[in-house]
Amino acid sequence: MTPEEMRDRLGPFRDKALAGGIPVADVERWMDTARPCATLGEQADGPVVGRFGGPLLLPVGTPHPFHPFVASMDFAALPADVTDLPLPPNGHLLLFAYPENFGDGECMGSAVYVPTGTAVEERDKEGWAWFEDDEEYQEVFAQFPQETLRAAADVSLPYHSWVEIPEEPRWVPLPGHPRSEELAEVWADTCEDISAPGQLQLGGYADQEAVDTDPVATAVWCAVREAAAGRWGGGEPVSDDPADWALLAEWNPWIDGLEGATVHWVVQRADLAARRFDRTYTTVFRNP
Known part of the structure; x- marks a missing residue:
């Protein structure tokens, strides 16, 4: 999606922000931060690019991921320039996660890249560490979606409005955006009228049920x-600067008993460019 197309799509946001008294310069600067993204879901109006669930096809000899299988997508099927991420032109991406937050920030998922032509073997989707011995995990996994994923080209603005600093007042508006709180609220009010419905997002900005600061940070x-x-x-070295990282994917599970959960797969931009999907970190926000 080109910058011009994104600005056209953001018309309802711009109109509501200006009608609310936010100066045009502040609105325009906020719109300049827009990122293209893809919304993936069964009801999207674009091409089929993957699916939730389905057979788990891993490269031969690859260790079984620790977390449950969520979805797969075919990079070659994605529309051109649907995100601003340096994604491979082909091959498949497999996403794994368990949508629970145990409060300690541990990595709750992973991503596996399968280049085109790689020899694969089908694995047991229920073959991860806890499955056989824990009824609760079995009940949750039984609710993982099983459906085709179509892609809709979308646009994304920040859902967050604050950054944390080491001294008082601890949280301040996003640099260069003194009206960030108002603008993020307008985006929250209008994004559903602008973006397509879907449980999975590729690229763009991260969201969650309570989002004052950036979930990627x-x-x-x-x-x-x-x-x-x-x-x-x-x-290997890991950057502590959020600017060096990107949201790879976000999933809203809509699972009974785990309401309010959002899964974020994030990756360093350098690792993404180098096809190091094994360096993807997965967090879960849940507001029980």
């Missing part, structure tokens, strides 16, 4: 901590 803090403790990252 929260994920970065967790990734840095887990990497420093040797629990994630394979011993």
Whole structure:
């Protein structure tokens, strides 16, 4: 989606912001931050690009991911320039996650990239660590969606309005956007009229039920901590600057008993460009 197309799509946002008394310069600066993204769902009006569930086809010899299988998508089927991420032109992306937050910021999922031509083998989708011995996990996994994913080209603006700083007052408006709180509220009011419905988003800005600060920044803090403790990252350097990271995907599970949960897969931009999807960090926000 071109910048001009994004601005056209954001017309309802612009109109509501100006009608609410926000100066045009502030509105225009906020619109300049727009990012293209893809909304994936059964009801989207674009091409079929993957599915929730389905057979789990992993590269031969790949260790079974620790978390449950969520979805797969075919990069070659995605419309051109549907995001601003440096995604591969082909191959498949497999997403894994468990949509629960245990309060310690541990990585709750992963991503596997399967390049075109890679030899694959079908695995048991219920073959991860906890499944056989825990009834609760079985009940949750039974509610994972099983449907075709179509892609709709969309536009995304920040849902968050504050950044955390080390000194008082602790939280301040996004740099360069003194009216960020008002603008984020207008976006929250208008985004459903602008964006297509769907449970999965590729690229764009991260959202969750309570979103004052950027969920990507929260994920970065967790990734840095887990990497420093040797629990994630394979011993390689991890940037603590959220600008070096991007939202790869976001999933709203809509699962009974886990209402309010949102899954974020984030990755360093350099790792994404290098096809290092194994360096994807997964966080879950849940407001029980």
